[in-house]
Amino acid sequence: MYFRKNIQEVIDIVKYKPEYSKNIVHWHTIDASPAKTAELPASIDIRLRVALQKRGIHQLYTHQRSAYEITRDAKNFVAVTPTASGKTLCYNLPVLQTIVENPQARALYLFPTKALAQDQKSELNEIIEEMGVTINSYTYDGDTPANIRQKVRKAGHIVITNPDMLHSAVLPHHTKWVSLFENLKYIVIDELHTYRGVFGSHVANVIRRLKRICEFYGSSPVFMCTSATIANPKELAEELTSTKMELIDNNGAPTGKKHFVFYNPPIVNKPLNIRRSATLEVRKLASEFLTNKIQTIVFARSRVRVEIILTYLQELVKHKLGPKAIRGYRGGYLPKQRREIEHGLRNGDIYGVISTNALELGVDIGQLQVCIMTGYPGTIASAWQQAGRAGRRQGEAVIFMVASSNPLDQYMIQNPDYFFSRNPETARINSNNLVILIDHIKCAAYELPFKAGDTFGELELEDILEFLTEERILHQNGDKWYWMNDSFPAHNISLRSASQENVVIIDQTDIASVKVIGEMDRFSALTLLHEEAIYLHQGVQYQVEKLDWEEKKAFVREVDVDYFTDANLAVQLKVLEVDKERSKGSIEIGYGDVSVQAMATIFKKIKFETHENIGSGPIHLPEEELHTSSAWISLNKNELEGISEKSIEEGLIGVANVLKHVAPLLTMCDPSDLHVVPQVKAAHNELPTIFLYDRYPGGVGLSEKVYEVMEKLLAESEEIIKKCACESGCPSCIGTDVLHEQAKVDALTLVSKLKQGVTLKN
Incomplete structure (x- = not known):
């Protein structure tokens, strides 16, 4: 007979059963906290007030009341509060009140994913229905049927879309959206913290185009932004929207009790300090909760990892829960499949979901009680977002962070104070990246001609417009520049990937x-x-x-x-131009433009369960070339007297491996956005050098940040290598590419010399 346990019973199993408890490094309990509330504003229409009361909302949280008052003064805001704190009402309340007062008023909602847009539409429509008024709220995305699109354009009071759709389908056809742009009162940008790096730099330019079109139609909308906790929300919101912002951070929402568990898999090879696979430990933990029918979300860092964990768990529990009870969720799935999974989670048919960070955002996926992260997600902000997926309705929740052997995971798992006491990271964008900027100026010229004296955000444009005229992309007539090409520029520009196709x-x-x-x-x-x-x-x-x-x-x-595949990428890099340089004694730190040639070379077949290599083969694909920006640090030869070339090479590879994992921590980027390449003899200065470059044409400011924080980066790297328990190098510090037994000593020697040079220099 199968009995269902409650969550506390399963928490106790994990806490006290030796096979789990011996791997728990830190158990951090965050107690529940009460709500801080304020009265509903007197100006709220009675129908809206009644609809809120039907939903159990008799008062507002303090941050919701602040948002309402700021927007009523026609000021822009960015609200920064934790997951599940009712941020949605910060913008829905002023929007609905304004439309009730003025039925001509319009609002545009931007969400980074379709899933989030669909979810928000459902909640909004429920309130509208309870109000009993005619307010049309529609989603407008790639899934919107052609026969409904015209209705959305003409009659949509609230149009819910994503930046990609705004970029490629709304702005280029603004003449079909006259009633929206003439009456646009509010622009909502939800999940602001996701607009960083490449994506954020693109979206900042899409917003510049949007503001230009609003101005053409005579509207001046108020921006309402919401964000998870990051260190610079006001700065990011202002940079993204080119608009002055008020910061709201007086969170009044209650929170449920949360257990945050740092879990380090056992060591299986002591000399090499190799731990049991995080994937296999996650499988064991998740199956403990799932077989007890406790709704669980597992986050994995890559699409491949999602599918591997899904394969393991489906096999494990299909006889107890049924084949559809555990599902995968990630980018690349088709929309219908994603909607079905979201619905199954909400109504309880699906007990478990294995996801990439696609479900990190605020989609309401029901009362999940457990969140398991396969490895540290890369940023503290992301970790808190993923943790917030569990216990969304004030219930008790448990969150596991299961470390992999990589250096960043091991640093985090062994330094819980760093995680719990440190302010989350700074989100960076570079809206003036020339490659991105020129793409969007082409789009803007297609939408409306430029005239002399026009700016784009704060940018003066004359040089760029003249360049595009010389390239026969624009045509100058008097003091105006017109689009003169047959092609439609927005179709060829992807906002989300470094690749155009x-x-x-x-x-x-x-x-x-x-x-x-x-x-x-x-x-x-x-x-x-x-x-x-x-x-x-x-x-x-x-x-x-x-x-x-x-x-x-x-x-x-x-x-x-019974295997999956993993491929190697060979990279060649050369410096094209040095923009910044500083040096002291024998250390040189630089920043500038580089050219990168990347080529996939061989792939390995890796067996499920044991993860052993069972074969390999060549890859025959052309080289991809990338012009981008990079930071680098070089060490002069006189510092390396008496050290063999082999030791220098092994040391460089080891330090580069640690830097690869630590740099994303300080720049708040996905590890795949910033690549690291060691060279024993760099072409531009013939010195042993480590390069850290942006994996995007022209760069988005990540390597520039690395240049600024190089001292801190090297200090953290030295700490990781020193603290690692291995004898001569392992996956938790200098990696496994390094084979000889002096490798760890070489890496430590090298990193301390680099660090010493940087400290002297500063």
């Missing part, structure tokens, strides 16, 4: 029913969609039979194998 994945298992099952950006496709790669989708294995690089199509067929 995605590779479409086509399933040809059934020749009679060939279908598209997903897509992937070009740079990722080099290592994940090469021929013979195993591509995992919803727990199903597919082998890539053919990758048509020219046509951007990958043809896959369903297979049943």
